[in-house]
Amino acid sequence: xxxxxxxxxxxxxxxxxxxxxxxxxxxxxxxxxxxxxxxxxxxxxxxxxxxxxxxxxxxxxxxxxxxxxxxxxxxxxxxxxxxxxxxxxxxxxxxxxxxxxxxxxxxxxxxxxxxxxxxxxxxxxxxxxxxxxxxxxxxxxxxxxxxxxxxxxxxxxxxxxxxxxxxxxxxxxxxxxxxxxxxxxxxxxxxxxxxxxxxxxxxxxxxxxxxxxxxxxxxxxxxxxxxxxxxxxxxxxxxxxxxxxxxxxxxxxxxxxxxxxxxxxxxxxxxx
Amino acid sequence: xxxxxxxxxxxxxxxxxxxxxxxxxxxxxxxxxxxxxxxxxxxxxxxxxxxxxxxxxxxxxxxxxxxxxxxxxxxxxxxxxxxxxxxxxxxxxxxxxxxxxxxxxxxxxxxxxxxxxxxxxxxxxxxxxxxxxxxxxxxxxxxxxxxxxxxxxxxxxxxxxxxxxxxxxxxxxxxxxxxxxxxxxxxxxxxxxxxxxxxxxxxxxxxxxxxxxxxxxxxxxxxxxxxxxxxxxxxxxxxxxxxxxxxxxxxxxxxxxxxxxxxxxxxxxxxx
Amino acid sequence: xxxxxxxxxxxxxxxxxxxxxxxxxxxxxxxxxxxxxxxxxxxxxxxxxxxxxxxxxxxxxxxxxxxxxxxxxxxxxxxxxxxxxxxxxxxxxxxxxxxxxxxxxxxxxxxxxxxxxxxxxxxxxxxxxxxxxxxxxxxxxxxxxxxxxxxxxxxxxxxxxxxxxxxxxxxxxxxxxxxxxxxxxxxxxxxxxxxxxxxxxxxxxxxxxxxxxxxxxxxxxxxxxxxxxxxxxxxxxxxxxxxxxxxxxxxxxxxxxxxxxxxxxxxxxxxx
Numbered sequence: 017x018x019x020x021x022x023x024x025x026x027x028x029x030x031x032x033x034x035x036x037x038x039x040x041x042x043x044x045x046x047x048x049x050x051x052x053x054x055x056x057x058x059x060x061x062x063x064x065x066x067x068x069x070x071x072x073x074x075x076x077x078x079x080x081x082x083x084x085x086x087x088x089x090x091x092x093x094x095x096x097x098x099x100x101x102x103x104x105x106x107x108x109x110x111x112x113x114x115x116x117x118x119x120x121x122x123x124x125x126x127x128x129x130x131x132x133x134x135x136x137x138x139x140x141x142x143x144x145x146x147x148x149x150x151x152x153x154x155x156x157x158x159x160x161x162x163x164x165x166x167x168x169x170x171x172x173x174x175x176x177x178x179x180x181x182x183x184x185x186x187x188x189x190x191x192x193x194x195x196x197x198x199x200x201x202x203x204x205x206x207x208x209x210x211x212x213x214x215x216x217x218x219x220x221x222x223x224x225x226x227x228x229x230x231x232x233x234x235x236x237x238x239x240x241x242x243x244x245x246x247x248x249x250x251x252x253x254x255x256x257x258x259x260x261x262x263x264x265x266x267x268x269x270x271x272x273x274x275x276x277x278x279x280x281x282x283x284x285x286x287x288x
Numbered sequence: 289x290x291x292x293x294x295x296x297x298x299x300x301x302x303x304x305x306x307x308x309x310x311x312x313x314x315x316x317x318x319x320x321x322x323x324x325x326x327x328x329x330x331x332x333x334x335x336x337x338x339x340x341x342x343x344x345x346x347x348x349x350x351x352x353x354x355x356x357x358x359x360x361x362x363x364x365x366x367x368x369x370x371x372x373x374x375x376x377x378x379x380x381x382x383x384x385x386x387x388x389x390x391x392x393x394x395x396x397x398x399x400x401x402x403x404x405x406x407x408x409x410x411x412x413x414x415x416x417x418x419x420x421x422x423x424x425x426x427x428x429x430x431x432x433x434x435x436x437x438x439x440x441x442x443x444x445x446x447x448x449x450x451x452x453x454x455x456x457x458x459x460x461x462x463x464x465x466x467x468x469x470x471x472x473x474x475x476x477x478x479x480x481x482x483x484x485x486x487x488x489x490x491x492x493x494x495x496x497x498x499x500x501x502x503x504x505x506x507x508x509x510x511x512x513x514x515x516x517x518x519x520x521x522x523x524x525x526x527x528x529x530x531x532x533x534x535x536x537x538x539x540x541x542x543x544x545x546x547x548x549x550x551x552x553x554x555x556x557x558x559x560x
Numbered sequence: 561x562x563x564x565x566x567x568x569x570x571x572x573x574x575x576x577x578x579x580x581x582x583x584x585x586x587x588x589x590x591x592x593x594x595x596x597x598x599x600x601x602x603x604x605x606x607x608x609x610x611x612x613x614x615x616x617x618x619x620x621x622x623x624x625x626x627x628x629x630x631x632x633x634x635x636x637x638x639x640x641x642x643x644x645x646x647x648x649x650x651x652x653x654x655x656x657x658x659x660x661x662x663x664x665x666x667x668x669x670x671x672x673x674x675x676x677x678x679x680x681x682x683x684x685x686x687x688x689x690x691x692x693x694x695x696x697x698x699x700x701x702x703x704x705x706x707x708x709x710x711x712x713x714x715x716x717x718x719x720x721x722x723x724x725x726x727x728x729x730x731x732x733x734x735x736x737x738x739x740x741x742x743x744x745x746x747x748x749x750x751x752x753x754x755x756x757x758x759x760x761x762x763x764x765x766x767x768x769x770x771x772x773x774x775x776x777x778x779x780x781x782x783x784x785x786x787x788x789x790x791x792x793x794x795x796x797x798x799x800x801x802x803x804x805x806x807x808x809x810x811x812x813x814x815x816x817x818x819x820x821x822x823x824x825x826x827x828x829x830x831x832x
Contacts, residue, residue: 020626023670027662028623028653051534053331059597062629076543077534079300082292085334105545109300112552118299126295137545138552166545198509237742262595262621271620273649273681273710280656280682323806325603348815349806351572354564357606377817381572384824390571398567409817410824438817470781 031270031279035249038066038097042228043250043268044191046070047258048198048235051077054089057258064261065096070130070160070231070254074103074198078126090127100127104134104162104193107148112138116148120155133184134162136195142183149187159188160231164195164204178223185229194220196233196255210236212243228252240267241274303542303551307521310338310369314500315522315540316463318342319530320470320507323349326361329530336533337368342402342432342503342526346375346470350398362399372399376406376434376465379420384410388420392427405456406434408467414455421459431460432503436467436476450495457501466492468505468527482508484515500524512539513546575814575823579793582610582641586772587794587812588735590614591802592742592779595621598633601802608805609640614674614704614775614798618647618742622670634671644671648678648706648737651692656682660692664699677728678706680739686727693731703732704775708739708748722767729773738764740777740799754780756787772796784811785818 036043045068052060071093078086093100102123110119123131131152133145145161152159161184163177172180181192195204202208205216221227231252234240237260243251249268256264266272270279308315317340324332343365350358365372374395382391395403403424405417417433424431433456435449444452453464467476474480477488493499503524506512509532515523521540528536538544542551580587589612596604615637622630637644646667654663667675675696677689689705696703705728707721716724725736739748746752749760765771771791777799778784787795793812800808810816814823 020628022623022625023627023630023666024620024623024663027659027666028620028650028657031653031656050531051332051335052531053328053335055327055599056331056597059600060595063595063597063625067624075535075538075545076296076300076541077538079294079296079541079543080339080534080537081294081335083295084292086295105548106300106543109303109543109548112303113300115299119296122295122299137548167549259594259596262624263619265624266619266621269620269623271623271650271653273619276649276653276681277711322803323604323607324803325600325607327599328603347807347810347817348568348572348813349810351566351568351813351815352611352806352809353566353607355567356564358567377820378572378815381575381815381820384575385572387571391568394567394571409820439821 031276032244032249032268035269038069040069040250042252044069044231044252045256045261045264046072046193046231046252046254047261048072048074048255049258050074052258054085054092057089057092060258060261061092061096064265065098067261067265068098071098071100072103072132072254073100074105076103076106076109078102078106086126094127094129099130099158101130101132101160102128104132105137107131107133108135108138108140111140111144111148116151120152120157123157124155128157130158130160132160132162132193133189136162136164136166142180146183146187149184149189153188158190160191160193161189162193162195166195166197166203168202174219174223177220181224181229191231191252192229193231193233193254196235196239198235198255200233200235200239200255204233206239210239212239237263237267237274240264244268244275245278303548304516304521304540307541310341312341312522314524316341316503316524317528317533317536318344318465318503318524318526319533320344320346320527321530322346324530326357326364329361329364332530332533333364333368336537337370339533339537340370343370343372344375344404344526345372346377348375348378348381350374350378358398366399366401371402371430373402373404373432374400376404377409379403379405380407380410380412383412383416383420388423392424392429395429396427400429402430402432404432404434404465405461406465408434408436408438414452418455418459421456421461425460430462432463432465433461434465434467438467438469438475440474446491446495449492453496453501463503463524464501465503465505465526468507468511470507470527472505472507472511472527476505478511482511484511509535509539509546512536516540516547517550575820576788576793576812579813582613584613584794586796588613588775588796589800589805589808590616590737590775590796590798591805592616592618592799593802594618596802598629598636601633601636604802604805605636605640608809609642611805611809612642612800615642615644616647616676616798617644618649620647620650620653622646622650630670638671638673643674643702645674645676645704646672648676649681651675651677652679652682652684655684655688655692660695664696664701667701668699672701674702674704676704676706676737677733678737680706680708680710686724690727690731693728693733697732702734704735704737705733706737706739710739710741710747712746718763718767721764725768725773735775735796736773737775737777737798740779740783742779742799744777744779744783744799748777750783754783756783781807781811781818784808788812788819789822
């Protein structure tokens with residue numbers, strides 16, 4: 017599936033320039049899909065496949081689909097060139113039950129192209145974490161890992177975060193997701209109102225060599241806007257609801273008021 | 289339509305055990321569908337029919353569909369074995385207009401299998417309420433009733449709630465819905481922030497013989513989580529948005545962080 | 561496409577009477593569609609086409625569809641008799657880039673039947689605004705304009721609002737949209753909680769000859785309810801999510817508790 021020409025390509029240029037096209041190494045968008053049907057999934061892909069890279073079937077939802085339907089859905093997503101993977105919590109359950117290897121084998125059968133390794137809910141020994149990453153890589157999966165606890169009172173220290181990122185990448189992870197949950201509230205870099213906490217953000221970034229390895233879970237529009245205004249159109253963003261893909265892409269390109277305003281000559285926005 | 293085997297059935301067991309399969313008498317899920325098209329409805333049913341029992345077309349929305357389309361939609365839902373019914377407010381309008389009998393007859397023509405009897409907005413004499421329940425039963429409908437006023441200042445006393453529940457069941461109601469509205473805020477057992485008020489919950493339960501007769505309207509994820517952690521995977525929950533069915537089922541089974549955490553060995557969740 | 565008869569037409573009358581049918585000059589509903597696929601769009605139209613008049617593809621999202629898919633989508637919407645137009649911000653980008661004429665020509669090629677002229681983000685000289693309205697009219701578009709700044713600190717004076725409304729109508733605009741954004745918070749007539757500010761509303765209305773020329777962006781249910789209770793079932797409302805069309809129509813007709821309560825005999829709502 018190739019991106020098709022748009023009606024306005026030769027009329028309007030993106031106000032926020034530099035948005036990367038596929039295949040791209042930055043500016044990745046990860047969707048959280050809590051159970052769309054096949055035809056709805058196809059409709060979204062036909063409108064927005066060029067604007068999404070990772071497609072997550074979150075939590076243990078892959079266990080809840082019938083075999084035939086899940087196979088078809090994953091095959092559809094792969095036909096559009098996406099990486100598809102189950103939620104990290106599902107692998108955490110496999111860890112708890114001592115079933116990591118059969119779990120990974122089954123993910124292969126389903127057709128998933130990637131897996132997420134996390135310890136948002138369970139405790140996970142760093143050596144075991146690295147071993148799982150390598151097991152997944154050995155089976156041909158791309159690996160994303162996630163940093164962060166789902167419960168606010170279990171917040172990691174920055175030293176822990178930096179060490180985990182380095183170790184994950186060394187073990188073969190491609191990307192590191194910074195936890196934001198489906199809500200974007202009181203978790204990761206977000207405060208109780210969903211606003212980015214400056215010092216949290218700065219401290220995480222202080223120990224990261226290449227910020228493009230990070231994917232920020234940013235389910236709320238204000239969070240997406242904030243990341244784009246800080247880091248530009250090619251920041252990696254995750255936990256995007258499927259129906260928000262075009263709206264997010266418009267934000268990335270300055271084609272929406274919230275980011276267009278940053279492209280105005282300094283005085284222009286203030287006058288009338 | 290039979291539930292299909294999943295890919296992970298023989299690899300992972302539900303962390304929160306005991307989730308009832310269909311046909312089930314507890315663990316019911318009721319969806320609120322504000323107007324999905326046929327193909328979208330079918331897509332959701334194909335992914336999630338095993339996880340939903342009642343399908344509500346809320347308020348007076350059944351009046352707003354064309355005849356042919358509504359017939360097809362209700363037939364589709366019945367083909368998947370669901371009970372389908374119009375919102376309680378619609379019957380309240382029929383009461384106000386003295387049209388209960390023709391209303392029930394027309395519901396039969398549509399193909400609805402159940403009706404909801406409520407007085408969330410109108411005043412309704414208890415004898416008239418019982419009469420309507422019996423009229424509906426006589427026409428072959430399953431009957432659910434709803435307890436609770438939509439306006440916070442009209443809150444019922446617990447004696448009123450307990451009497452209404454007993455009388456409804458005696459008159460032939462199968463289930464009693466506890467009002468939570470579409471929002472889950474400042475209504476029924478919820479406070480202004482959508483949190484469950486302990487004393488309200490306790491008082492309602494104090495007068496109820498079999499809590500499995502109650503369906504809790506719980507539109508917010510935090511509310512679903514709270515009910516599952518209190519009462520287990522087979523609590524009856526209602527006003528679930530159609531796109532949340534797999535996410536709710538994952539919650540019920542401990543396949544999502546919010547309920548998985550309750551399945552960890554006591555110390556495990558705290559350590560890293 | 562003609563409206564089909566409903567099952568309850570001869571059984572129930574609308575509690576809130578007087579809802580206008582199509583073709584109508586008041587009671588218009590404008591949808592904000594952030595990227596629905598074709599089959600989902602068709603499903604919504606088959607259930608709700610009688611309850612929607614304007615269909616907006618907001619911000620610059622029209623730039624992000626493939627040509628073929630966008631053509632098909634707009635043609636589908638037109639087949640149901642709707643006016644279809646791109647978000648006002650998209651035209652603002654064209655203004656910034658000095659590309660208004662080619663932009664309008666391209667909108668014609670796409671099949672859009674209307675355009676929105678706004679200055680929610682950019683500054684726009686009133687003469688230039690009137691010139692764009694006339695350019696659009698000359699190309700056969702219906703024109704809606706929008707009044708209001710997206711940023712709270714740029715709020716217009718009421719004299720500015722009244723002059724802009726008069727000038728827009730004189731230049732050929734059919735309707736004036738009062739900015740409410742997708743959120744309905746801290747913008748236009750809404751305060752930080754999304755509630756209507758009485759004095760803002762009164763001051764806007766004080767200078768408007770025919771309130772039916774105004775379309776109020778009212779994305780939240782409480783806002784829709786408030787407008788219907790103030791101005792009746794035929795108030796013009798915009799930025800309605802596509803999945804809310806039946807719910808909104810039920811509100812307009814008193815077929816939902818929030819507006820049904822206003823139709824009760826005075827004492828009735830209070831008693832039990």
